[in-house]
Amino acid sequence: MNQIVITSEAADAGQRLDAFLGARAEGISRSRAKTLIEEGAVTVGGAVETNPRAPVKKGLVYAVNMPPPVPAMPEAEAIPLEILFEDAHLVILNKAAGMAVHPAPGSQTGTLVNALLHHCQGQLSGIGGVERPGIVHRLDKLTSGVMVAAKTESAHTGLAALFERHDIDRVYRAVTRGAPRPLSGTIEAAIARSESDRKKMSVHRNPDSPAARHAVTHYKAVETFGYKDRATRLPAAALLECRLETGRTHQIRVHMAHSGAPLIGDPVYGRQAGIMAWKAPGSEARYDKALAAARAFSRQALHAAVLGFVHPITGETLRYEAPLPEDMTGLIAALRKLPVD
Template identity: 50%
Template sequence: MQAPFQLVASPEQAGQRIDRLLAAVIGTASRTRVKALILDGHVRRGEAVLRDPADPVRAGALYCVTFPEAIAARPDAQAIDFSVLYEDADLIVLDKPAGLVVHPAPGNADGTLVNALLAHCGDALPGIGGERRPGIVHRLDKDTSGIMVVAKTEAALAALSADFAARNVERAYLALCWGMLSPASGEFDGAIGRDPSNRKRMAVRASGGKPALTRYRTLRALHGAVSLVECRLATGRTHQIRVHLAHGGHPLLGDPVYLRRVPAAARLLGAAARQAAIDFPRQALHAATLGFTHPRTCEPLRFERRPPADFQALLACITANSDGHS
C-alpha cells in the first residue's frame, strides 16, 4: 500500500482549493483521483475528514492523505514476452511485437499487452484510478509492431495524454507500400472517419471525419513496384497511415483491411519477391521512432527500434529480387 502523504500548508498556499494543491504537491495522482479520495473520506485536515474538493487551504494546517490499496485489475496477469527499452517509476517504453493486441476487448479477452504489463510490473504498479492497471496512452494495431509508451501513474498518464493530444510527440513509422509515391515526399491531409459502407473500416471522408495529417518521405524505391516509406504522424486517428496510403493508391503490403486486390505493380517484381509480398501475413508497418518529454523530470526522451525480422526479411527479399521477372 502507498504510504500516507502529509503536508503542512504554508501561508503562500492558503486559500487554494485543496484538491488542486494536493494534486500538485503529490505529483503522482491526478486532480480527478484526488477529488475521488476526498469524496471517499481519505483526506483529513488535522482530525477532521474533508469531503469537499473545493475546501480552501488553511495556512499551518496539517493535511493527511491515505491511499487505499489498489484493487487488482480485471485482466489477469499473463507472462508474455516483449522488449523493454526504458522503465522507471512513472512509465515504461516497450517494443510491441506484431500480433499482440494492446487492450482486452471482445474477441481478445486475454493474451494482450495489458495482461503482459500486469505480469511484468506486478505489485510495483501504483495503479490508475485506484485500480492496479497500466495507463494506455496510445495504441498500435494488433499487427503493427513497434515502440509504445505506457504510464504507470495517473500523473504520467494525464501528462503524456495531454502531450499526445497537443501533438508534442515525435512519432515516425516505417511502411512498405505498393507503387511509387509522387511526389516522393509530401503529406496526406484528409479527414478520417468510419467508412459508411463498412463500419469495420476507416476512410477518408469529405464530411463527418476528424482532421488527420500524415507526412511522408520515400526512403527506398524498389523497381517501381514497392516503396519503403517513413511516415510521421501529426495526428493520431485510427488506422491513419493505412487509410491515407490506401486512399492515395498505395496500400500497405499485407494489409488485410485496405488492400483489396493484388496491385498491378506486383507484376514488376520477380517471382520470389512478388510471392513474398503477396503472402505477407500482416500490414507491413512498424512504429520505429518515439520521442516525448518525461512527464515528471521534463527530460527529453527519444527511442528508435529497427523493424522485426519478418519485415526485414520481406524488404531484403524484394530488394534482392526486384530486378528479375519470371
C-alpha cells in the first residue's frame, strides 16, 4: 500500500480536509480525497479522520494510505488498437469508427475501455481507486479519430484540467450535405438536451437557461463539391475543418445541422437521402456515383483529425494527427466528380 504524507503549513490552516488533500496530495482530486477520507484511509497525527469537512490545523502530519486498485468491472479484450503515442502516463490512439468508448447496457464488450484494459495490463495505477484507463473525453461510436486516455490518476487529473480550461487543440474533418454560409466562420449557439427527444441534443432557444451549455465551433470549408443548382452556385457538399472551443455532446453534428448543412450519413441530425446536386448534361454517371456514395455512407462523416496538448506530467508538447479513414476518402473522391462547370 502506498502512503502519501503531508505536513500542513500555516497557510493551510482552516481549509476543509478534502480540499487540502486535493490541492496538496499529488495525483488526488478533491472528490477522490473525500472518498478516501470517508473510507478511513486518512490519518491526522496518527489518528483516523473520516470527516471530509474537518478543518486542517497547522503543523500536523496528514497521511493518505492509498489502497491498491481494485480490478475493473469490464473485461479486458485483445482488440487491436492503432497507437500513436504511449508512455507511462498516457496513451494516444486512433479510434476506429464503430467502436464505442465505454461499455453500456446491451454493449458490454468490444469497446475502447475493454481494449485498453488488455493493452495496458499491469500499467494502470488506479483511476479513482479502480484499475481502469482514465477517459476524459469521448468520441461517438460512429466517429473515428484521435483520442487520449490516462494510465495514472495524476495524468487523469491533469488531462481533466486541460479539457476543463479548453486548453486542447482539437481539429475535426466533416463532410456536409450542402455547406454552411458563410463558408468560414464561427457558430456560437448553446446546446441542451432536446425537449422532444431526450436521446438527441439541440440548439437551445434561450442560451441563459440552466439547461443550456455554452458551445462554440469554428469552421472553414477546405473544399466544396458541385452545386445545388446552376443559378445559385451553392455547394452541393463540403469538406469542413472544425475546431472546438468547447466540447459539448454531439456539438459539431448539432451546430452543422442548425446551420443547414448536416453531416452526410448522420443518422440522428441529418437525413440520409444524400445530397442535392445539379446534374449537368453528360454528367449522369458521375452524378449517380456521387449520390449513391452519399446515400450509402453508413455513419456521420466526422473524423477527429488532430489532438494537441501539453503533457500534464512531463510538460512535453504533444500533437498527433490521424489521416481520414478509407470510407471518408472514398466519399470525397466520389463527390469530387460532381459537375462544377
